Each structure stands twice: as C-alpha cells, then as structure tokens.
Amino acid sequence: MNQQDNNTIDFGFSQVPLNEKVKKVKSVFDSVADNYDLMNDVMSLGIHRLWKQQTIALSGVRPGMTVLDLAGGTGDLSLAMAKKVGKTGTVVLADINESMLRVGRDRLIDAGVGSQVKFNVANAEALSFPDNHFDVVTMAFGLRNVTHKDQALAEIYRVLKPGGQALILEFSKVHSPLLSPVYDVYSFKILPKMGKLIAKDEASYQYLAESIRMHPDQDTLKQMMLDAGFDRATYMNMTGGIVALHRGWKF
Template sequence: MNNTNSSQSERTIDFGFSKVPLEEKVKHVKGVFDSVAENYDLMNDVMSFGIHRLWKKHTIELSGIRPGQTVLDLAGGTGDLTKAFAKRVGKTGKVVLADINENMVRVGRDRLTNEGIIGNVEYAITNAESLTFPDNTFDLVTMAFGLRNVTNKDKALAEIYRVLKPGGQMMVLEFSKVTQPMMAKAYDFYSFNILPKMGKWIAKDEASYQYLAESIRMHPDQETLKQMMLDAGFDKAEYLNMSEGIVALHRGWKY
C-alpha cells in the first residue's frame, strides 16, 4: 500500500501551490500562456511598474555578446531579449527565439517582424527539457522568467549546457527569494492580493496571475538554483540579486 502511494506521489508535480499529474504540467502551463499571450507585454509593464525592462537591460549588458555570435533566447516569449541580441550580433550572427508555446512564438514573431527585426532571427517551438539543437551550437543561452515553469529543471539545465559551445554562457533571469524581511512581507501582500486583481482587470484572467505568484514561491531559491547548475555540469556558476532578490540573474559557464 505504501509503495502504491509513493508511486502516485512521484507522478505528481507542483503547479503553483497545487499538485498535477507529472505528464500534465506542460499542458497546464501552456494553458496559462495561451491565455495571457496577447496581453503579456502590457501586463509585464503594469505588474513590475516597468522595472522588468531594467532587469533585462542589465542582463543584456552583462552578456558580453558580440557581432557574429549565436544566441538562443529560450522561453523567449514576445522577444524582448531577442530584439536586443539581434541588434548586437548583427548580420553575421544569429538569434533563435524558442518557446514551448506556439502562441507566444507567434506573438513574438509578429512583433519583431513589424519592428523590422528580420534576417538574423529564427523561431523554434521546442521543450527546454529536450532541445532540438545539436551539441555546442550557441555562444549564449538566455532564459528570462521561464525556468520556473519547466517540469524538470535539472533536465533543462543539462540541455542548455549541452547546446552551449565551450566558452559559452547561460544566463537565467528569474523571480527569486527576497532578501530583505520587510520588503518580503510587502511583496507577498502585493503578489497575492493585488497582482491577481490586475490580471483580472487588464488581461481578464485572474487565475493565471494567481498561478504566477504561486509559481514564484515554489521556484528554487538563489543558492539552490546555483547548486543545480553545478550539478548539471556547469563549470562555474554565480548569481546577482536585483531589487533585493525579487529577481536574480544566474550565470553559468561551460569551459
């Protein structure tokens, strides 16, 4: 009887504060982003008061990306990072905007095409746990606000390591654990009392933004994620807290 219960437990996984069958998490996450794709950029601006643009700008500045290099923008969504990197790698470089969600890729492709970002950008629908790229392909892999939605984060980190070239870098920008106690209390109140209401008013979707708040709390903290990166094979890993740890930028290198 205990073995049966254990087996059932092993086949469930966190979806926010709820538990869902392991094989169904991708479907549930897809439903969230299908729902919010059209309003994704607007909601990012509103719920972060525009600060997400500063977090992403700092990530881009630290990347050290140069003309002619190749970048994988994993869970690239509507293309904020892709747009910036496409300008930096120039005509001789390449950026791949990849996401598991077809609607997000479509919104990103339409947005970038309308802004004239063409020629050195490709688009791919792929699962971070089983990337459809050869070994040693990219100089840089970025993942902004996507890792917490991945079912098996260890597999995703190992796959990112696999597709990086020797000397390549991974940059994961993700919500993390707030380090300042008073700010943590205020952040919790905002996340669970205000953020879902913003989702209801602006995106007409309260449940998806309730999931957002919950998924942030279930994501590994800074030190745990750093160790996961090292366990996945990265030769060096470090992180930088932003906004008192509301967001952390984790960096890993393949030597």
C-alpha cells in the same frame, strides 16, 4: 524540483500529474499571450526592462555570435540581441508555447530584425539543437514553469559552446524582512486583481504568484546549475531579491 512523488509535480501551490503540467502551463500562456507585455510593464512598474537590460549587458553578446533565447516568449531579449549580433549573427527565439512565439515573431518582423532571428517551437527539456552550438543561451522568466528544471539546465549546458555563457533571469526569494511582507501582499492580493482587470484573467496571475514561491531559491538554483555540468555558476540579486540573474559558464 518540488516533486512530491514520482507521479506528481507542483503547479503553483497545487500538485498535478507529471504529464499534465506542460498542458496546464501552455493554457496559462495561451490565455495571457496578447496582454503579456502590457502586464509585464504594469505589474513591475516597468522595472522588468531594467532587469533585462542588465542581462543583455552581462551577456557579452557581440556581432557574429549565435544566441539562443529559450522560453523567449514575446521576444524582448531576442530583439535586443538581434541588434547586437548584427547581420553576421543569428538569434533563435525558442518557446514551447506557440501563442507566445507568434506574438514574438510578429513583433520582431515589425521591428525589422526578422531576417536575423529564427523561430523554434521547443521544449527546454529536450532541445533539438546539436551539442556545442550556441555562444550564449538566455532564459528569462521561463525556468520556473519547466517540469524538470534539472533536465532543462543540462540541455542548456549541452547546446552551449565551450567558453559559452548561460544567463537565467528569474523571480527568486526576497530576503529583506521589510520588503518580504509587502511583496507577499502585492503578489497574492493585488497582482491577481490586476490580471483580472487588465488581462481578464485572474487565475493565471494567481498561478504566477504561486509559481514564484515554488521556484528554487538563489543558492539552490546555483547548485542545480553546477550539478547540471556548469564549470562555474554565480548569481546577483536585483530589486532586493525579487529577481535574480544566475550565470553559468561552460569551459
């Protein structure tokens, strides 16, 4: 949680009042929405596409399923899952940030899957969906921005059907003594400068690097999922732990 007291919460390496974090995160993603996909490709050298492909492959999404893409932003996962659920299934692309959701909606409509996707402005900590509603819930690179992560995980568990699976794809902790210092230099020296050059926004990508370091590590997040009610939770590291895919099941 990284919450220092009852009134403040981390925003990168800074502490801000609890009731201001959502507004500050919204400001970050309002700023980067139009260049978000381009920056993802540039800053990960395109590897984020492989991380997401692996997430989809392990999701088990099939025709006719109902899927929630939470904090789905510009719709990478929603697009892939809409093709898998087909005309008989439904994907809900949900995000708290309307700027990101607008980019995602336009993208999916242009891709011809708009009829299979519903769009929802949603706070992960207080979802409006009924209990036991979704076969699969995904959340890619969104959990670290949530104020109360334990509450969001409990909500994901609540809206999953019995037998359903949640997949949380998120930056995590690098354990390699060789990769770790290189990754630190890249994160804090190069990434913000890339943000300044490409997205004209250095501060948002400085926050990105800081928010990754403040996010719970692999084992901590696994235990948080179990504490939220998941009957089973596992994780797999990708690219040396730069990213981890956590999976939780509701039986």
